[in-house]
Amino acid sequence: MAPKLTLHDDRLFPADPASRDVARRIHAVTRGLPIISPHGHVPPRWLARNEHFGNPTRMLLTPDHYINRVLHANGVDLSDLGVGRGDEMTEADNRRAFRLLCEHWSDLNGTAMRYWLTDQLVGIFGVDVRPSAETSDAIYDVIAARLDEPDFRPRQLMDAFRIRFIATTDDPCDDLGPHAELAADGGFSEAHRVVPTFRPDRYLEPARPDWNELVDALGAAAGADVGTLDGYTRAMAARRQYFKDHGAVSSDHSHADLVTLVLPHDEAARLYDRARRGRASADEALALRRHLFTDQARLACEDGLVMTVHPAVARNHDADAFEHYGADVGADIPVGLEATRALQPLLNAYGNDPDFNFVIFTLDEDVYSREIAPLAAWYRSVYIGVPWWFIDAPESIMRFKREVTEMAGFSRVCGMIDDTRAFCSIPARHDMSRRLDAAHLADLVVTHRLDEDEAVEQAGALVVGNPMRIFKLDR
Template sequence: MASPLTLNDDRLLPPDPGTRGIARRIYATTRELPIISPHGHVPPRWIALDEHFGNPARLLITPDHYINRVLHANGVELSELGVGRGEEMTEADNRRAFRLLCEHWTDLNGTAMRYWLTDQLVGIFGVRVRPAAETADAIYDTIAARLDEPGFRPRRLMDAFRIRFLATTDDPCDDLGMHAEIAADEEFSARHRVVPTFRPDRYLEPARPDWNELVDALGGAAGVDVGTLDGYTRAMAERRRYFKEHGAVSSDHSHADLGTLILPADEAARLYDRARRGLATADEALALRRHLFTDQARMACEDGLVMTVHPAVARNHDADALARYGADVGGDIPLALEATRALGPLLNAYGNHPGLHLVLFTLDEDVYSREFAPLAAWYRSVHLGVPWWFVDAPESIMRFKRGVTEMAGFSRISGMVDDTRAFCSIPARHDMSRRLDAAHLADLVATHRLDEDEAIEQAGALVVDNQVRIFKLDR
């Protein structure tokens, strides 16, 4: 007989009965609050076209880098999971991919992926048996049947998940046609705000072999001659304006480090000209990149877009996977990060400017308590992005909460971001965060550092108020 798959309602709450009781009461006040997701990667076409999710493998496995990493480490080829194969996957192939997940279910034990998947399987799809080789086909059939129901299209699920605000991540040259289509549905848009996010980092990297082509495309999209740095800057500002006009509230940035630099105007123009002619040295390209990135903060002071930054990732670390499957299939590894000196030029110029909200993320956990929290406890622009990608697991999140609040308090924390393209994991990730908020706040109540009414008020702020304020959603 198959083992049951269960979802305990006290999951992640403190084991001590007294503290658990406090946490239950706190969590009860936030569990039904709407989801605000200001940083994610759901393709807007899913929502614009209200697309069918296809099949269980295509929804839950193929696009999920987290799951694919664990399965790859345990001997599964990415191609068997559908990576790089797209519509070529047959029904038999998709069943095979799902069976591989079930066969490797115990390899997920103790991971955040096991937690999210269990929440989805039980809470959304009604699965009641534990994944294993002998249950794989039955679970696949259960999920496939649910996906064929009218209520399991993206728009209906946004209602069911109570997603009030959802930001996608978009290229600066995107015409945002899918977002325009979503916005044109006034009835849907009255319930759900779906906005683009301006992601310019590729266009700020003169060392990239395709940088000149990208800059030309940027100029074409903006209708601006980018032959000079002044033209490039006007083009970037125009595309930011276009995104903001289409609802964007933030820009998103990822570079190898947090280095910032403000070059003299003539020197910046000289380096831009050398980069456009393919003559820039590695050091010159790095200096120009840091200058261009810092200039995004200047623009943010003017146009009000929130600036989210998540640096220091060795992307495509596995050269063989890169060669076989292309870029960004999950073979990324965190790097050590230095923030205080690196951000000095930017923060000295704009750190207390009322127009700048700078939300800092890191995969280097020590940086949160050692550097980010003290920076956020001083600079008015700096806010703490919650643990994400690699560190968005229960233990990491609790270390974050205990490590930063004693220095910066709760007011400087961005609120939950799910950072996911796995649509059905969004409610699981936000619910996990709310449970951990309740657990942390309950500890503060139990040790008489907060009264329970204060903890309840703070829990609601972390779920809604902080995100609205920090991401300027009320503007």
């Protein structure tokens, strides 16, 4: 008989009985609260068209680079998981891919991915046996049958998961058609806000070989002449406003570093002209990128979009994987980060502007306590982005909570960010965060640093109040 797969009611709670009892009571209050998801990568067309998710592999495995990177490290080819193959995957291919996941189940032991997958398999799909080569087909059939049920389409799951707000990630030139469709559906949009996020990274990188083509496309989308820096800035402002008109509340940025630079207008215009002519040196392109990035903060002060940043990732580290599969398949590696001096020009200019909210994420754990928490404890615009990507596992999240709140308090933390393409992992990730909130707050209660009623109130703020306030959803 196959070993059982179970979800323990006390998962992630403290082992100490006194703390555990408090954590249970705190989590009981927050577990039913709605999900606020201000940053993620769910395709908006899924919701606009209420698409069938296809099959278990397409839904749970192929788009989830968190899982794919672990399987790749343990000898599985990404193509065998469906990466880069799209609709060419046959039913036999999909079953084989899912079997590879089940065969490598033990390789996920101790990881956040094991936790999320167990939550999904048991809590959403009703799977009750541990994945293995022998149980793979039976689990696949259980999930496939659920996917065919009418209440298992994206919109119905938005209700089941209690997702009140979800933001997608979109290119500045996107026409946002799916978002317009969703907004026009009054019955759906009254219960759920689905909004775009302005992601201009590529358009701020003059060192990219395709930067001029991208800038031309930006100008075309905005109906603006981008031959000069002033024209480019007008185009960028127009597209930001277009996104805001379609519900956007934030812009999202990721560059190699956090260095900011405010150049005199004439110097920035000269560098822009050189970049447009293909004559900018590497140093000039870097200086212009840092200036253009900083100018996004100025634009944010004008249009009110929240600015989120998550730098310091060596993208496409595996050249062979990039050549065969392209970007965003999981072959990205964190690098070190310096924030205090890097952000000083931006924060000196805009750090206390009442219309500017600036949320900083990092993959460099040391920076949270050493730099980001102290910055957020001084500058009115600065908020602390929660652990994401490589460090959104239970242990690193608890380290984060203990290290930043003692300096900046809970009010400067943005709330949970699930950052996922795997739709069914959203409730698992948010419940994980709520359980860890309860564990952390329970520890403060039993050590007599908070009263329990304060801890309960604080837990609710972390789940709903903080993201609503920091991402300006209550305006």
